[in-house]
Each structure stands twice: as C-alpha cells, then as structure tokens.
Amino acid sequence: MSLPPLAALPANLQPSADRALFTFRSALAEHDQAFADWPDERQEAFARVAAASDFVAEQSQRDPAMLLALAASGELERSLASGELRAQVAELLEDCTEEDDLGRRLRRYRNRQQLRIIWRDLTRQADLAETCRDLSDLADASIDLAYHWLYSRHCAQFGTPIGHRSGQPQHLVVLGMGKLGAFELNLSSDIDLIFGYPEGGETEGAKRALDNQEFFTRLGQRLIKALDAITVDGFVFRVDMRLRPYGSSGPLVFSFNALEQYYQDQGRDWERYAMIKARVVGGDQAAGAQLLQMLRPFVYRRYLDFSAIEALRSMKQLIQQEVRRKGMTENVKLGSGGIREVEFIAQAFQLIHGGRDLSLQQRPLLKVLDTLEGQGYLPPPVVAEMKEGYEFLRYTEHALQAIADRQTQMLPDSDLDRARVAFIMGFDDWAAFHERLMHWRGRVEWHFQQVIADPDEEEGGGSEGCIGGEWLPLWEEALDEESACRQLGESGFAEPAVAWRRLTDLRNGPQVRAMQRLGRERLDAFIPRLLNLTAEHRNPDLVLERVLPMVEKVARRSAYLVLLTENPGALQRLIELCGASPWIAEQITRFPLLLDELLNEGRLYRPPLAPELAAELRERLTRIPEDDLEQQMEALRHFKLAHSLRVAASEIAGTLPLMKVSDYLTWLAEAILDQVLALTWRQTVAKYGTPKRADGSLCDPDFVIVGYGKVGGLEFGHGSDLDLVFIHDGDPQAETDGAKPIDGAQFFTRLGQRIIHLLTTQTTSGALYEVDMRLRPSGAAGLLVSSLGAFQRYQENEAWTWEHQALVRARVLVGSPRVASAFEQVRLAVLGRERDLDKLRAEVSEMRAKMRGNLGTRETAAGSGPNAFEAAASFDLKQDAGGIVDIEFMVQYAALAWSRQHPSLVRYTDNIRILDGLEQASLLAGDEVRLLQEAYKAYRSAAHRQALQKQPGVVSGDQFHAERRGVMRIWRELGLN
The missing domain is CATH 3.30.460.10 (Beta Polymerase, domain 2)
Structure with a gap:
C-alpha cells in the first residue's frame, strides 16, 4: 500500500515549522544564500518535515552543512x-x-x-x-x-x-x-x-x-x-x-x-x-x-511441526501478559492486532511447513506472505488484507519514530505528537487516523485468531466447552464399559463393543503407554475431537477402524495430533477420505507426512496440470544441494505421495473423472522420471565424464526412457508399475571424457542402473515406483540399455508379435528430443510393416488364449461361447473373456493389421484414441467403437474403485454382462478366437 499525500499542515504544527525554519536559517549564517537557492517545493518540504520531526529540526540546526550537502548531492530526491x-x-x-x-x-x-x-x-x-x-x-x-x-x-x-x-x-x-x-x-x-x-x-x-x-x-x-x-x-x-x-x-x-x-x-x-x-x-x-x-x-524440522503453533501461542500469551503489566495496549507492535501478530502468522506457517516446503525458508515477511498465497496456504483476499494492514502498521511505526529518532511503538498521548502522527500518515486529524488504525488492528487480530488462537477458546474452554468434550470421560475411562458402549451406540456406532475395544487397545497399547507427558496431553485433546466428528459420519465403525491405526502410528510423534487438533477441517477431511478408501487410510498411516495435504481443501481437490506439476517438482529439487542424494530421494517420494493422494481424493470427491485421473497419475510419473533422469545424468557424468556420439561430439544426453503398457498408454492407475525401456544413441565403444573414463555402453548401463535405484529403493517414505524392464529387447536376458540401432534391429528381425503389440502402446516419456524423434520413426516403421493377417490373427488369438488360461477365472478361461461367463461367480475385469485385455488385444491387432494403409492408427498410444481412428478410417462401425470405449472406461473405473478399496480387480460375476457380450461379439467378428 502507499500512504495518501500529506495533508495541509495543521494549525498546531505551524509554530513548529516556523521555529524550525528560524533556527535553521540562524544556524546557516554564512550558508543563507544556499538555502535561498533551494526550489520553493524543497523549502516547503523542509518546513513540513521539520514540523513533524524534532530529529530533522535538531540535526539541521546542529549541522546545517550536512543538510545542504545532502540537498546538493541530489540524494534527497533520489x-x-x-x-x-x-x-x-x-x-x-x-x-x-x-x-x-x-x-x-x-x-x-x-x-x-x-x-x-x-x-x-x-x-x-x-x-x-x-x-x-x-x-x-x-x-x-x-x-x-x-x-x-x-x-x-x-x-x-x-x-x-x-x-x-x-x-x-x-x-x-x-x-x-x-x-x-x-x-x-x-x-x-x-x-x-x-x-x-x-x-x-x-x-x-x-x-x-x-x-x-x-x-x-x-x-x-x-x-x-x-x-x-x-x-x-x-x-x-x-x-x-x-x-x-x-x-x-x-x-x-x-x-x-x-x-x-x-x-x-x-x-x-x-x-x-x-x-x-x-x-x-x-x-x-x-x-x-x-x-x-x-x-x-x-x-526447520523435516516433518510437519504443528507443535510450533503451541509454542507461538505460549509466546503470544507471555507478550500479552507483559503488555498488560506494562500498560502497552497502545503499542502498535506488541499490542492486540499489532505488527508482531502478522509476523507470528507468517512464521507459524514457516515453522510448521518450512522443513518440507523449502519455498517458505525465506526471511522478508511480505515475500513469505506472497509465498503463502502462491502455494495455497492462505487465500488471496486474506493475504492482501494482511499485507495492507501490516504496511499501515509499519508506516505508523515509522511515523512514531521519525518524531524524535526514538525506538518506540507506543501511540502518543500529547496533542502535538498526535497531530504529527496523523499529519505524517496523511489524515486530517487524529480521530480519522485512529479510526483507520483500529480498523487494521481489528482485521489483523481476526486473522491472527484464525491461525494462532486455541480452537477451544470460542467454545468456552475447559473440558465441558472443548470440542468433543462429551467424549472425554469415555476416553479417560471415567465410564464403565456398559456406559461407554451405551454412549457409542446412541451416537451411531453399529458395533459399540468393538469400537470400545479398539479405543481401549489404543489407550493401553505400548505406543501410548510410552508417550511423554506432553504427547499424552495432546492425545487426550485429540481423541474427543476425533470421536465427535467420527460419530457424525455415516459409517463411524469403519472410520474408527481405519483412523485409529494412524493415531497409534503417530502417537510418539504427537505433532501430527496437534496438526489435526488445530485444524478441524483437516480432521474432517481425514475422516471422509479414510471412510471412503482403505487405500488412502493405509497411505496416511504409513506416511503421516501426508496429513499436510489435508490442510488446504482447495489444493487437495484440485491437483495441478502437467506443466505446473513439473515446475513445482523442479523448484523443490533446485532448493536441495546437488550432492544431497538422500534429501533428493525423500523430496521425490514425498512429492509422489502427496500428489497421488490429491488425485485419489479428487477421484473420490468426484472432481476428477476416470480419464483425468489416469492423465494426472501419468503426468506425475513423467515429472518424476524427468527429474530422476536429470539427477542420475549429473551424478554419472560427474563420476565418469560425458559419453560421446559416433561423430565424437558429446551426448546431451542422447538417452530416452520409453514407457510401455499403462504409462505408455496414458492409463496409469493407483499403484501401477512402470513398464520401461531405456534407449541411447551414443557410441558404445567411445570412452567418456572424465577422469575415470569408461566406454559408452558401460556408461549408459550404469546410468540405467542409477535410474532404477532411485525409483525402487525403499526409504522411510517408501519406493517411488516398482519398475518392470522385461519388455526390453530379449527381455530379462537382454541388455539393460539398448542402443537405438540395436533396438531397431531387434524389432525388425527378432521381436515376437506380442512385442509388436506392446509397441503399439510405447512412447518416449522423457529424455533427448532428437532420440525421441528417431525412436518414433522406428516405432512407426515397425508397426506399419506388411503383415499376413491370417498369421497375425492366429498369433494374437493364441497369446490371448494362453493369458486367459493362466490368469483368468476358471469358469471363463476358455472363453468359449458368448454366454459362457453368465454362471461365473466372479469377473476378473482385466483377464476374463470380454474384459480389458480383450479390448486391448483387439486394438493392438487392428493397429498391426491396418496401420500400413492407415498410419494415423498408431499416432496415439492410448486405446480410446486408437478406437476413434478405427472409426474415422471406417474399419469399425461407430456403434461398435462406442461400445468398446464405454465398456473399456467402465471396466477401468471399476478397477480404480477396487484399487482404492484395496481389493483385487475382480467383481461379482453378475456385473457387466451386456458389456462382456458386446466385446466378445466384436472379438469373434474380427476373426479372433
């Protein structure tokens, strides 16, 4: 904010201005002409400044040459x-x-x-x-x-x-x-x-x-x-x-x-x-x-540190006691709604989140507030109001101190100094200034209460007034078992005895018994709140079953309990998400740092788009020293966990449809792979030097990571593996240019090994992804990293039909654009080859039959007859006849059979758009394409729901009969069996 222009000099300040002018001119003596040479606006400015500031008046009288020199240098005006x-x-x-x-x-x-x-x-x-x-x-x-x-x-x-x-x-x-x-x-x-x-x-x-x-x-x-x-x-x-x-x-x-x-x-x-x-x-x-x-x-603690709130609250209480004791309620720094409260708000977020969100590790308060807005911790209107209030208070502080160069933040009680402060701040009188000041102090205090205040204060305090206080006797065992079960039953628990036993087991368990006094106090404050909100859920028994393991897990790190106690909204979201998905409950229990994601509802249910996702991860990693591999691995894992949770929460809340869920999970994998490649490239080059191309120039990096299967087809799901192939275009024989040179083949192999290590190593935050490299040339027996030429020769001369089927869904995820373009040319050439359609149908059918026999349910393993599945008790969404793999195989068959005449069929790697291409090329009727697309999306949506419920991809056999019948009909019409 900027202050309004200075008002007209009030009458009661005019004598001060006249006196300052007189004493300055008297002190000048031999310099009088220099003052007379000043422009009128500077002379007027001197009178107004000196009237407002005794310090300026005294310094100009004591050392007039200093002010003249400042004016002559131009520094007063620039x-x-x-x-x-x-x-x-x-x-x-x-x-x-x-x-x-x-x-x-x-x-x-x-x-x-x-x-x-x-x-x-x-x-x-x-x-x-x-x-x-x-x-x-x-x-x-x-x-x-x-x-x-x-x-x-x-x-x-x-x-x-x-x-x-x-x-x-x-x-x-x-x-x-x-x-x-x-x-x-x-x-x-x-x-x-x-x-x-x-x-x-x-x-x-x-x-x-x-x-x-x-x-x-x-x-x-x-x-x-x-x-x-x-x-x-x-x-x-x-x-x-x-x-x-x-x-x-x-x-x-x-x-x-x-x-x-x-x-x-x-x-x-x-x-x-x-x-x-x-x-x-x-x-x-x-x-x-x-x-x-x-x-x-x-x-900055590496974990979420909500205990900082308690510490800041205690500090504020001590300051308030001192303010009252010393009669400093009129202090614009320490008093209610003062400068210190804005600082406390910003630094609360810094202490709580700064260990993990490195963007908060900065000093200037206004920049911290901007970051809190940019990172979604505080809404823009709140930040705007706090910044404007803070600046008004700081301008007021400067006005108070400009008067006599004294360190004071106390509002004056003399009429003269009050007139000066109002004048400096651009108000006509003290009353107008004071009204505005109190407005800003009120707004600052309100925001401060939202962040720092005890959540029980507005409830009246004490065990009776605290949120969920009616549950405290039950938790503290002041009730016998019969009374406790009656309270649980009356509050909506279907199995109150089971709920009571779970609470008793927690209370008497080794984790809780080993807690220090402070931690136990935090647990005692948290459990009544948990029970209060759990009782409002439609299935409180399920919520308690899923949330209590998390409580037990974090009992020894009770700052997480403070987080949930201090943020009722976060606790509400925890209950909703755990009630909806055991997968989410398990993720949060294994990795309690995910509780941080529950704090901001807007951010939780709106995951960022691909460019924002990549930029956010890049920014996080740039703040970590390049040689700190441990912290880099933790940052990557936390990023993946946090954004996976946000996608799952959005899917449950219905803010992301199925296709977008897969898009987001795929973008997340790509963003992580991009940074993993960058990190491992730097590490490998630092150790061995840079590999060379065939022409002797340096690789940069002339390496790509190719995604197959779900990640290649933009159909990634919760917990999906990464099917990857590594390809380079360097000279395998040429040595690197480092102090410990190795040949190019070794270099790229070690680069690939480092990539897999970064992705699969188990740390305290788990692994990033499971990686499957079996789709590389020659499978598990082949080289970990292939040259582009070797990959091309293998695909042209040795690959099986099923490997060409897999190639339909292959695309470069990250790496060198030049090599990516060359890979795509190889892919299109291989997929667009002339093929014997009878032989192709036979090989695709044979492979599918083997898969059904090995992986499908027994009743439909053979896939014989259009209605063979109807008596089955269950349906494997992926492997059974009429399921996901049947649709994928039909799409792959069509792409291999007809892409020579219709190259657009293999432009995309996802099944939905390949099916669109089949309709556009008049190779499948529109009704058949839509049947396959809708069935495919329905199956995948069901599989996603199963994954979030921690269930295998198998549903009741009485589901999806129409879809399966239609898929199997089209399968036969294509001549597949």
Missing part, C-alpha cells in the same frame, strides 16, 4: 543504487586511523543517512520497502566495514587467530537477527546480533598467543562499542546481544560447534522463531553460510 551506501561508508573509512575517529565518522554518517531517510519517508518519495532497505543496508555496511577495520588492527595487536583443525586464519561471523536479518529495519531499530567463529585455536604472530575465544570476545566488545556507545555525535545502532545462547549470562562469542551443540540440546521454541530471520551481516560470509546450514535443522 533512491540510492544497490551498493552505493556501502561504497560511501567504505570511502569514508579509507583514511581513518584511530578507533575514536572510526566511531565519530560512523555516527556522523548515520545521522546524515537518518536525516535523508526520514526526509524521503515523510515526503512520500520513498515507500516502506525502500526505507527498510536503506536502513538495513546502513546497518550491514556499518557492521561489516567497522568489523574489518577493527579486525586488522586487532590482529596487529594480538596476532591472527588460526583454526586448530584447518590451520587457516579465522574470522568472526556476525549474524543479524529479527528485522535486520529480514532487511526490515525500522527508523529506530535496535540491531539483534549473534557472534560466532568457525573453530577453536590460538593467535599467531604476537608475543603472547590468545585463545580464539578470547580474541573474538575482545574484538566483539570493540565492535559493539564502535556501534552502540553514545557519544556527543549520538550512536550508530543500539546493539542487543540477548538473543545469543544463554542470553546476557552467556559468553559473547561461540564457536560453530558450541552453537550447534547448544541449539541441538537446549534450543527453545522462541529461539527457532528468532533464527528464521538470521542472516550473515558481517565478517566471513562463506563461513556464515556454513553456520546457517548447520543450524537449519534446528529451525
């Missing part, structure tokens, strides 16, 4: 370029030789910049972002350049600190916390710092060696003095070191090992909250980056 402020400070310190002079120069420069920043802020020439950036840049430059100035002189006095382990010179790392870390300093901020150094050791080059700890402690003290000490010139920045380990009672500086050990063993929740914004602002930037990497696991 933004500073990136790095310009640091360059000015560096130039200022070039010829500085004395420590006292260092402090004097920094203070005078700070006053000059403070005057410029306030001037530009109050005249609306700078927005909030520029003001905060300039103040943060000023702090960065002051800290870092003062540190380096002091370091060289400190080394000259005490020697250079050397690390015991590395033998290298050591530097201090200065971490900026809070608003400094996020580039959000306000007009009169303290700077919160933490000092660290990489490793222990001693100084070298002086008569008496100092321990590195002592060296950096003394250096840190000198740095604080250079910045913080109040002299006749004021101060540079007030320095607050209380955020360091152990606070004011702890050492001033810590080695990296000591910092890591402290946060690992003793770090508290508020320290995690503070460390979110930590940034290296001075000293050794490279070592500082290593330190932040070491501390990241403390801040």
